[in-house]
C-alpha cells in the first residue's frame with residue numbers, strides 16, 4: 001500500500017475501495033500522462049482535500065452564512081479569495097463553483113436570460129460543451145451562435161467572431177476552450193465585445209496555470225468575467241473559480257449562490273487556497289514556462305516524425321495531432337498508446353471528416369509530465385515512444401506495444417509523483 005498520504009484506516013475499513021485507490025496511484029505513477037486537462041497535485045493539496053472540512057455546511061458567503069459554526073470556514077474561504085485576487089490581479093473572486101461547467105453556467109445565469117443569444121467557440125473547433133454546444137444545457141436554453149478556426153491556419157477566425165457578433169448581438173461572448181494550441185487574443189475579443197456591448201467571458205480552464213505563472217497573456221483588463229477550473233495547469237483540486245472586475249462582482253456571487261448552488265465544498269476551497277499559495281511562488285513561474293518549453297519540444301519532435309499538428313505547433317501546454325496521414329483513427333491510436341503506457345485522449349480536429357466518437361485526432365498536454373520533472377531533452381524520446389506505439393497499432397503488432405510500456409515504466413522510476421511512493 002503506497003498511496004501518499006497513506007490510507008491504513010481506509011484499507012482496514014473498505015479494502016475494496018482502498019485497493020482501487022492504490023491501483024490508481026500506481027497507474028498514475030507508471031504512465032506518461034499526457035491528458036491536457038490533468039495534472040499531479042502536491043501532497044499538501046491532497047491532504048487539504050481529505051480533511052474534516054468536508055463535514056461542514058456553509059451556504060452563503062463569509063460573514064453572511066445560513067448556518068452557524070463558520071469560525072474556521074470563513075477564514076479558509078477568505079484566504080482562498082484573497083490569494084486568487086492577488087495571483088490573477090482581479091477585483092473579485094468567487095471560489096465556490098463546484099467545477100468548471102457550473103462556473104460557466106453561473107456566468108450565463110448572471111448575464112443572460114434563457115433564449116437570449118450567446119457566442120462561443122464550436123466544440124469540434126476546440127470550444128467547451130458549455131460554450132453553447134447543442135447537447136449542452138447552454139445550447140438548449142440559449143440561442144447559441146458558434147465561431148471556429150480558419151481551415152488554412154487552424155487558428156481562431158477573429159473576422160468570423162466579429163461578423164457573428166455584429167449580426168447576432170450576443171449578450172455573452174466566450175473565448176477560450178479545450179483544444180486550442182495557440183495563444184488566445186484577449187484584446188481582440190475585448191474589442192469585439194465592446195463594440196456589440198456583450199460581456200466577455202474568458203474561460204481559462206486549461207491555461208490558468210500558464211496565466212498565473214506568466215507563460216500566457218492574462219485576460220485581466222480585457223474580459224470582465226474570467227472562469228477557470230482549478231485542477232488543470234493550475235494544479236489544484238477539482239474545482240473552479242470565477243474572477244471578475246468590481247462592476248460584475250455582485251451578479252457573479254448571486255448567480256453562484258443562491259442562483260445555482262447550495263453549500264460550497266469547503267475541503268475543496270481549502271485545497272484551492274493551498275494550490276493558489278503554491279502558484280504564487282517563483283517556482284511556479286518556472287513550472288509554467290517549463291510546461292510550454294516541453295510542449296514546444298514535443299511538437300518539434302513529433303513534426304520531425306511526420307506528425308501533422310493542427311496550427312503547425314503550439315504556444316501553450318497543448319498539442320492537437322491530426323492522424324489522417326498516419327492512416328489510423330484517433331481512437332485506436334489512443335487505445336494503443338494507453339496499452340503502451342502513454343495516456344491521452346482521442347479528439348476531433350477542426351473540419352474533421354470522421355465522427356466525434358471516432359475522430360481523426362489525439363490531444364496531448366504537458367502539464368502533468370512537467371510536474372514530474374520531464375524536460376525538453378526528454379521529448380524526442382517521448383515522441384519516439386508515441387510513434388512506435390502508433391505505428392505498431394496501425395500494423396497490429398502487440399509485442400512492440402508491450403516493449404514500449406516496459407521501457408516507459410523503467411524510465412519513469414526516476415520521476416516520482418507526490419501521491420505515490422514506489
Ligand SMILES: *Cc1c(COP(=O)(O)O)cnc(C)c1O
Nearest residue numbers: 099100101128177178203205206
Ligand atoms: C475543463 C473545462 C471546463 C469544465 O470543467 P469541468 O470541471 O470538467 O466541469 C470548462 N471549460 C473549459 C474550457 C475546460 O477546459
